[in-house]
Structure formats: structure tokens, C-alpha cells
Amino acid sequence: MAVNDIIAPENLVYQKPKLMNDTTMHYCPGCSHGVVHKLVAEVIADMEMEEKTVGVCPVGCAVFAYRYLDIDWQEAAHGRAPAVATGVKRMWPDRLVFTYQGDGDLACIGTAETIHALNRGENITIIFINNAIYGMTGGQMAPTTLIGQKTATCPYGRNPDIHGYPLNMTDLASRLEGTCFVTRQSVDTVASITKAKKAIRKAFEASMQGKGSSLVEIVATCNSGWKLTPAQANEWMRENMFPHYVKGDLKDTTGI
Amino acid sequence: MAEKEVMLMKGNEAIAHAAIRCGTDGYFGYPITPQSEIIETLAELKPWETTGMVVLQAESETASINMIYGGAGAGKRVLTSSSSPGIALMQEGISYMAGAELPGVFINVQRGGPGLGTIQPSQSDYFQATRGGGNGDYNVIVLAPNSVQEMADFVDLAFELAFKYRNPAMILSDGVIGQMMEKIILPPMKPRRTEEEIRKECPWAAMGRKADRNPNIITSLELKSEVMEQRNIHLQEKYKTIRENEVRYETRNCEDADYIIVSFGSAARIGEKAVELAREQGIKVGLFRPITLWPFPSKEILELAKSKKGVLVSEINAGQMVQDVRLAVNGAVPVEHFGRLGGIVPDPEEIVEALKEKLIK
Amino acid sequence: MSKMKGAIVVNTDRCKGCQLCIVACPKDVIALAQKKVNVHGYPYVEPAQADLCIGCVACATVCPDGCITVYRKKVEA
Numbered sequence: 001m002a003v004n005d006i007i008a009p010e011n012l013v014y015q016k017p018k019l020m021n022d023t024t025m026h027y028c029p030g031c032s033h034g035v036v037h038k039l040v041a042e043v044i045a046d047m048e049m050e051e052k053t054v055g056v057c058p059v060g061c062a063v064f065a066y067r068y069l070d071i072d073w074q075e076a077a078h079g080r081a082p083a084v085a086t087g088v089k090r091m092w093p094d095r096l097v098f099t100y101q102g103d104g105d106l107a108c109i110g111t112a113e114t115i116h117a118l119n120r121g122e123n124i125t126i127i128f129i130n131n132a133i134y135g136m137t138g139g140q141m142a143p144t145t146l147i148g149q150k151t152a153t154c155p156y157g158r159n160p161d162i163h164g165y166p167l168n169m170t171d172l173a174s175r176l177e178g179t180c181f182v183t184r185q186s187v188d189t190v191a192s193i194t195k196a197k198k199a200i201r202k203a204f205e206a207s208m209q210g211k212g213s214s215l216v217e218i219v220a221t222c223n224s225g226w227k228l229t230p231a232q233a234n235e236w237m238r239e240n241m242f243p244h245y246v247k248g249d250l251k252d253t254t255g256i
Numbered sequence: 257m258a259e260k261e262v263m264l265m266k267g268n269e270a271i272a273h274a275a276i277r278c279g280t281d282g283y284f285g286y287p288i289t290p291q292s293e294i295i296e297t298l299a300e301l302k303p304w305e306t307t308g309m310v311v312l313q314a315e316s317e318t319a320s321i322n323m324i325y326g327g328a329g330a331g332k333r334v335l336t337s338s339s340s341p342g343i344a345l346m347q348e349g350i351s352y353m354a355g356a357e358l359p360g361v362f363i364n365v366q367r368g369g370p371g372l373g374t375i376q377p378s379q380s381d382y383f384q385a386t387r388g389g390g391n392g393d394y395n396v397i398v399l400a401p402n403s404v405q406e407m408a409d410f411v412d413l414a415f416e417l418a419f420k421y422r423n424p425a426m427i428l429s430d431g432v433i434g435q436m437m438e439k440i441i442l443p444p445m446k447p448r449r450t451e452e453e454i455r456k457e458c459p460w461a462a463m464g465r466k467a468d469r470n471p472n473i474i475t476s477l478e479l480k481s482e483v484m485e486q487r488n489i490h491l492q493e494k495y496k497t498i499r500e501n502e503v504r505y506e507t508r509n510c511e512d513a514d515y516i517i518v519s520f521g522s523a524a525r526i527g528e529k530a531v532e533l534a535r536e537q538g539i540k541v542g543l544f545r546p547i548t549l550w551p552f553p554s555k556e557i558l559e560l561a562k563s564k565k566g567v568l569v570s571e572i573n574a575g576q577m578v579q580d581v582r583l584a585v586n587g588a589v590p591v592e593h594f595g596r597l598g599g600i601v602p603d604p605e606e607i608v609e610a611l612k613e614k615l616i617k
Numbered sequence: 618m619s620k621m622k623g624a625i626v627v628n629t630d631r632c633k634g635c636q637l638c639i640v641a642c643p644k645d646v647i648a649l650a651q652k653k654v655n656v657h658g659y660p661y662v663e664p665a666q667a668d669l670c671i672g673c674v675a676c677a678t679v680c681p682d683g684c685i686t687v688y689r690k691k692v693e694a
Contacts, residue, residue, distance in 0.1 A: 003667045006624040011690045014674045016628075016683030024657065025682055030635030034681025052464040054330065057475075066473045072462035074329045075475035077352050080322035083314070087326025087334065088462075090310045091282055095464050113322070116315035190641060190675045230635040 017041035019050060019069050026064055028135075030230025032220035033062055035187040036100075036129060039197045041069050043204055044096070053096040054088050056081040058105035061135040061222075065100050079110020082117035085124045096204055098125040104134050107143040107169045114169065121178030121212040125203040128169065128215060130245060131222035139225035143167040146244055151225070166244065170217040174250035180212035182251040186219045186242075188234040199249075206254045214254075219245045263440055267401070267433040270408040270440055271337065271363060272297035275309070278412035279446040281332035282310040284323035288342045289375040290431040291365035295337070307448055317342035321349030321362070328353065328360040329474035331454040331461030333415050337363035339431075340381050341372060343389075350424055351390025354491075355476025357460075359418035361411070363427040365434035368599035376599025377431030379523060382576035385428045386550040393488060395495050397425040397502065398549040400520040404438035412443055419457065421498055428549060430572070432522035432601060499551040509535070510542030510560060515615060517607065518544045518557065518581050519570045527570055529604035534611060541611065549577070554584035566590040566615035570607050573597065590615060623672020623689045625664050631684040634660035638676035638685060644669040647676055 019041035027033045044053050053071045057063055059078035066073035076084040081099035089097040106114050106128050117124065133151055134140040140153040144166050148157040158166075174182040181203050185196035196218060203214035219241050223233035265273070271294050275283060285295045295313060303309035314320040320336045327334035338346065343364045353360055364385065368378035388394045397417050399410045410427050418425040454461065462472045478484040509531055510516060519527035524545040534541040544560060546553050561567050566589050569578035578593040585591050594610035596602045625646070632655065639647045639662065648665035655661050661684075664670060672689025 003624045003664075003670075006622055006672075006688045006690045007626060008688065011624075011672075011688040012686070013623075013672055013689045014677040014685070014687040016686070020683055022631075024631055027681065029633035029659065029681075030637055031681055034683070035679065038681075038683055051466055054462050054464060056326070063477065066471070066475065070465070070471050072465045072472045073474070074326060074462050075356070075473070075477055076322065076325070077348055080318065080325075080349070083319040083322035084326035084329070086312070086314075086319075087282070087284065087323035087328075088330045090312060090323070091327045091330050091332040091334070092463055112315055113319055116319065187679075190678050193678050230637050231640050234637075234640075 017045060019045055019071060021068060021070050023067050025068055027061065028224040030221070030223050030233065032131065032187050032218065033129060035193060036127065036218055037065065037068055039193070039200050040100070040127065043197060043201045044071065046201065047096070047204060049096045052094065056085045056088070056097070056099040058099070058101040060102035060105045062100050062102060062129065063136065079105050079108070080113055081105065081110065082113040082122070082124070082126060086117050086122050089122055089124050093123070096208055098127060098204070098207070100127045101129070102135070103130045103132065103142045103144040107167050115172065115176070118173050118213040118215060119176045119178045123207045123210050123212065125207050125214040125216065127200065128217040129220045130217055131220040131225070132241060133222045133225040135222045135225050146240060168245070170215060170250060173215045178213050179215060179251060180253045181206050181214040183249045184217040184219060184245060184247050186237070186247060188237060202254060202256050205256050211254050217245070219247065260441055263442065264437055265404065265440060266293055266435060266437050267404045267407040267429060268293035268365065268435070269297045270404045271411060272301065273442050274408035274411040275335055276301060276303040276307055277443050277445050278415060279307070279333060279448045280309050280335050281448055282312070282327050282334040283336065284312050284314050284320045284327070284334065285336050286314050286317050286320050286338065286342060288339045290367060290434050291337050291339045291363070294363070309448070317345040318349065321346040324360040324362065325349055325353055325358060328358040329356065329461065330463040331458035335361045337365065339365050339367045340369050340378070343381065344384070347390035350396060351388070351392055351394065352476050353424045354388070354394035354396060355392060356474050357422040358424065358474065359422050361414045361418055361425050361427070363429060366428065366430040368597070374599035375431070377522060377601055378573060378599055379430055379521060379571050380573040380576070381428065382549065382571065382573060385426055386552065386580070394491060395550050397421070397423060397498065398428050399425065400428050400547060400549050401433055402521050402524045402545065404433065404436065404440045407433060408440055408443055412446070417502060421494060423494065423498070428521065430522050502548060503551050503553045503556065504547035505553040505556055506545045506547060507560070508543040510544065512540055513542030514540045514565045515611060516542050516544050516560060516564050516567045517570055517611070518546070518567055518577070520546050520549060520577065522601070523571050526602060526604050527607065530570070530607035533604050534608045537608070539611070539616065552580050554580065557581055557584040558586070558588065561585045561589050564589055566592065568592050568594055568611050568615060570594045570602070570610070572601060619691050619693050621671050621689055622692045623670035623687060624667065625670060625676060626686045627662055627664070628684040629655050629661040631682050632659065632661035633682060634662065635681065636662065637679045637681065638662060641675040641679040643673065643675065644671060646670045
């Protein structure tokens with residue numbers, strides 16, 4: 001059978017999510033952000049929440065997330081996304097409100113906003129992309145940078161005597177009364193992507209059912225910042241990130 | 257509470273009552289002296305059980321202002337309040353709101369600075385309020401109440417102006433007005449807007465995209481300089497419209513006056529007494545009170561000052577509004593300044609003495 | 618006996634040539650188009666051995682830029 005006979009609408013099994021528009025994303029080739037964007041777009045559509053969703057963008061690589069998914073967005077100041085999301089959700093309790101933040105935004109400059117929004121049990125979901133580096137500004141040390149990892153601001157490797165230790169925000173979040181679902185996932189394989197999508201779905205459902213705050217950490221790659229190819233970056237992540245940022249559900253009281 | 261009932265309360269309490277009555281959707285704030293009665297009164301009044309207004313104590317002023325950003329960005333009437341050091345912390349959020357053109361309202365019940373300063377009243381945040389305060393070329397609308405009544409009345413006015421121009425609006429009060437008790441008639445009850453009304457009034461709001469429109473994006477970011485310049489030009493044109501239409505001020509005893517005292521807020525209350533005392537001594541003095549500090553009544557001050565012998569700007573700071581008055585008067589007549597610092601509130605007698613010493617000689 | 622036959626269409630203007638799809642494909646269907654770049658200056662991938670495709674969706678799932686559309690049909694062997 002010729003390929004052209006297969007390419008027909010009735011045989012379609014996968015296409016770019018409907019909520020993802022045709023604007024070319026600014027992310028580097030192979031960046032994990034794109035996969036997570038697709039999952040968020042798919043889950044919103046699966047839940048039929050297109051008209052009732054407000055996303056909050058961070059400062060960092062995902063600052064332009066609002067260009068790519070056709071939902072309403074607010075762009076927050078660096079680290080303040082959970083406070084902005086709190087304002088939106090408290091004003092519109094029937095809306096699906098989520099933030100999309102990187103490690104610098106969430107675990108460094110916005111630590112207070114993140115911890116307190118989670119601890120208040122705001123009915124929002126925080127999607128946390130942890131690639132252990134500052135991507136947008138050119139590969140500087142992040143709060144989640146691993147010991148020994150080299151970045152532009154710790155070129156000889158992160159040394160805890162000088163730079164302190166990697167901050168594990170997801171562990172912290174799992175111990176807060178306000179959180180109902182805290183999980184750590186990745187998007188490096190088909191199986192992990194399927195699990196990550198289920199996690200985002202559960203978090204969004206929990207937000208809408210008023211069960212409290214959800215945090216979905218995605219351990220991710222920054223192949224440009226790490227100076228590796230996309231495929232090598234996935235390998236490096238599995239070898240170095242996963243032992244420190246262990247995947248799986250850290251807390252689930254949702255009953256979903 | 258009956259309409260038109262005369263009550264006795266603090267300025268801070270009046271803000272809280274007025275917020276509930278003018279259809280505010282949410283208050284987000286963090287305690288700081290001398291304005292904590294605002295959030296305390298709101299908590300006591302439990303408006304979430306009556307009008308449905310949300311009241312939330314945030315983890316910081318930084319969080320408060322960003323909750324306001326989120327709420328205003330979603331089309332709601334949202335309010336925060338603080339005092340000088342807390343307002344300083346909010347400047348990031350205020351700049352972002354100005355950049356994203358969000359209609360939030362914030363109240364500064366000023367205290368003396370710099371730094372942690374004092375908890376006593378001051379007007380030393382005039383520059384911060386009228387020059388924008390954060391990064392970038394922008395202005396916020398600034399209303400300066402001089403009574404408990406105006407504290408209440410300006411809440412609704414601030415919201416009206418904020419939404420009319422899609423711009424943050426500030427009520428610049430101080431510890432005197434916030435803490436003093438006066439009689440007041442509370443503003444009439446106004447219902448909170450429905451979703452339909454909000455969609456109509458705020459077609460730009462990010463509150464969930466209906467299929468009949470493109471996504472709404474609330475942002476102050478634009479990397480292309482050419483586009484960013486156009487955005488700035490749009491803001492400057494908006495500010496020009498505000499300057500042309502929203503100047504508010506009050507004059508007292510100015511017609512026959514030889515000298516004019518220019519004061520705002522609590523200093524203007526003291527100025528009223530100073531005018532009385534001066535006139536008892538045979539000095540013909542009038543009072544000009546800017547009610548909007550931005551836009552500033554420059555033209556009106558010049559018009560008035562031209563026919564007078566001199567102007568004394570009396571404010572509770574080291575000389576801030578006096579710069580705007582000097583720019584307005586542009587050398588037509590002498591303009592002098594009198595102020596007390598560090599939380600000291602001047603007596604009317606001191607102002608009369610300053611007038612004699614600096615202008616009459 | 619029936620088996621699954623697949624086909625992919627790559628949006629070559631969107632593709633950045635990251636090659637994660639090449640790693641994910643179990644049938645070695647995909648390869649980088651030789652000496653070609655798209656409108657953005659990126660190299661891009663193409664179904665070099667299209668006949669081998671089983672329509673498993675692995676390539677499209679891992680694609681960060683949503684460049685790959687997948688079709689699948691049951692055919693009699």
C-alpha cells in the first residue's frame with residue numbers, strides 16, 4: 001500500500017494539539033518546554049476547558065508561552081506567578097488557573113510566592129520545569145543546579161561551600177498542608193510523556209474540584225545550557241538528575 | 257446600615273466600608289502600621305458573606321500587588337493598601353500593571369522614611385507616587401484625600417478612573433487621615449458587576465477565552481523596540497488625555513488673597529487653620545489644594561499665582577510638591593517651601609510664621 | 618493476517634532538526650534531510666524509509682514542536 005493511501009483524515013492518529021497555534025516556538029531545538037506545552041494544550045482540550053482557562057506565564061524561557069497556546073494568559077513578573085494566579089482564581093473560582101514556571105522563577109526569586117500559594121491550598125496547579133539551569137539568560141546557576149554541575153556562574157562546578165545546595169522545592173511542597181497532589185515527572189520517553197500527561201490531568205481536575213494546590217514538577221533538559229545534543233541531554237538527565245530529583249508521586253490526597 | 261446615616265470612624269475604617277459598598281470584588285493586603293485597620297475592618301465585616309467580596313491576607317506586599325495584577329487582569333475591581341515601606345516593595349508590580357494597562361487601585365497611608373523610618377505620618381512619598389515609582393516611563397493616577405469622608409469617596413472614584421483609562425490609581429493618604437476619626441456619610445451601596453457586565457466593560461480581560469474572540473494576553477513585555485516605542489507612545493497619549501480631563505483641586509479664600517498656601521491631604525487641613533490665623537493677623541492668605549497629585553493642576557496654580565505676591569508650599573516632607581509648583585509658576589512669583597520631617601506634623605502657627613519669614617519678610 | 622501500516626507528515630517549516638524523533642522511532646523510519654534547511658535555517662527530518670512506518674506515534678509524541686502528524690491503517694498482509 002502506498003503511503004499516500006494511508007495519509008487520509010480517517011486514518012489520523014496524532015496531530016499537533018488544536019490549542020497550539022502555528023506560531024513557531026522560540027525554544028531551542030529539542031527543548032523540553034515544547035513537549036510540556038503540548039501536554040497542557042491536550043489536557044485543557046480533553047477537559048473541554050478552553051473557554052474557562054487562564055494560564056500565568058513566568059519570566060524565563062517560558063515567558064512567551066502565551067504566544068503558543070490559544071487560551072487567555074497573564075504574564076507575571078519574575079517569580080510572582082503564584083500570586084497572580086491566586087488573584088485570578090480567587091476572583092474566578094470556576095476557572096482553571098495554572099502557572100507555568102521554571103526553576104529560577106519558582107525555586108529562587110519566587111520561593112515565597114510559591115510556598116505560600118501552595119500552603120494556602122489555592123486551587124491552582126503549578127507546572128514546574130526543572131532543568132537545573134537558567135536558560136533564557138544564558139546558562140547561569142539555578143537553585144536546582146546539581147553539586148558539581150558547571151554553569152556560566154559556577155564554571156568550575158557547583159560547590160556547596162560557595163554556592164549552597166540544590167533546593168528541592170517539590171519535596172518541600174509535599175510537606176505543606178495545602179497541597180493535594182505533588183508529583184515529579186519527565187518527558188524524555190513516550191512512556192514518561194504519557195505519565196506526565198496523566199499527572200497534569202489529575203492536577204487540573206484537583207484544581208477544579210477544589211481539593212487544594214497541585215505541583216507538577218517536570219525534570220527537564222536544557223541541551224543548549226548543558227552544551228549537549230538533545231539526545232545526549234536526555235541521557236545526562238537520566239544519569240545525573242533522576243538520582244537527585246527522584247520521579248514519582250510525592251503526595252496524592254486527591255482521590256482522583 | 258441605613259443610607260445617609262452619619263457615622264464616626266477612622267479614615268482607615270472608612271476605606272474598608274467604602275470598598276465593600278462600591279462593589280469591590282477583592283482586597284489583598286499585608287498588615288503594616290498605620291493602615292492595618294483597613295484589612296482588620298474588612299475581616300471584621302466579612303463581606304464574603306454579603307456582597308461576595310474576597311478578603312485575603314497575603315504573604316507580603318509583593319504578593320499583594322501581584323494578586324491585584326491577577327485580579328485586575330481578569331477584569332475585577334481589586335484593591336490593596338499599605339504604608340510607605342510596603343508601597344516601596346510594591347513598585348515592581350505597579351510598574352508591571354502600568355505596562356500591562358491594568359486598572360487596580362492601591363492605597364498608601366504614608367509614614368515617615370527613609371527605610372523603616374517611623375510609624376508617624378508623613379507626605380514624603382509624593383515623588384514616588386507622582387513620578388511613577390518603578391521602572392519605565394509611566395504614571396499612576398494619584399488622589400489625595402484630606403478627610404475621612406474623602407477616604408471613603410475616593411475608593412469608588414479611583415476605581416472609576418482606573419477602569420476608564422485602564423491605568424492603576426492610587427489614593428495617597430497618610431497616618432493623620434488614616435488614624436483620625438471624623439463624621440462621615442458612607443457612599444451608597446453599589447452591586448458588584450456580573451460576568452456579563454465585566455465582559456462588556458473589559459473586553460481585554462484574561463478571564464477565559466470565549467470562542468468568538470482571540471486570546472487575551474495581559475503582558476508588559478515586547479522585545480521589538482519599534483513595537484515597544486509605539487506602546488509607550490500610546491501610554492503617553494493616554495496620560496495626556498488624563499492630564500486634560502481629570503485634574504481636580506479645591507480653593508479657599510483665594511479671591512482677595514495676597515499670598516497662597518499650596519498643600520495636599522492632611523497638610524491642607526492644617527493649611528485651612530493657618531489661613532484663618534493669618535487672616536486674624538491681617539494677612540490675606542488663600543489655600544489651593546490639589547486633589548489629584550497626578551495629573552497635577554499646574555495651569556490652575558499658575559493662573560492663580562500670577563496675580564499674587566507669593567506662594568508657600570506647605571507639605572509634610574523636605575520639599576517635593578514644591579518642585580511641581582515651581583515648574584507651574586515658572587518664576588512668575590516667589591515660591592517657598594515649609595515642611596516638617598520624620599513624622600512631625602506641623603502646627604498652623606508654624607506655617608503662618610514660615611509665611612511671614614520666607615515671603616513677607 | 619493483518620498488520621498496522623503507518624505514515625507521517627513532517628511540517629518541515631516547524632521542524633528544528635533536534636532529532637529526538639529519530640531516537641524515539643523503533644523502526645528507523647526517520648532521518649535528517651541531507652544538506653537541506655528550512656525557512657528558519659534549521660535542518661529538518663523526513664521519513665527516509667517511509668515503508669517501515671507502523672504509525673506508533675512515538676516520533677510525534679516526543680517532538681517538542683508538534684511537527685509530526687501521524688496516520689495509521691490496518692492492512693491485510
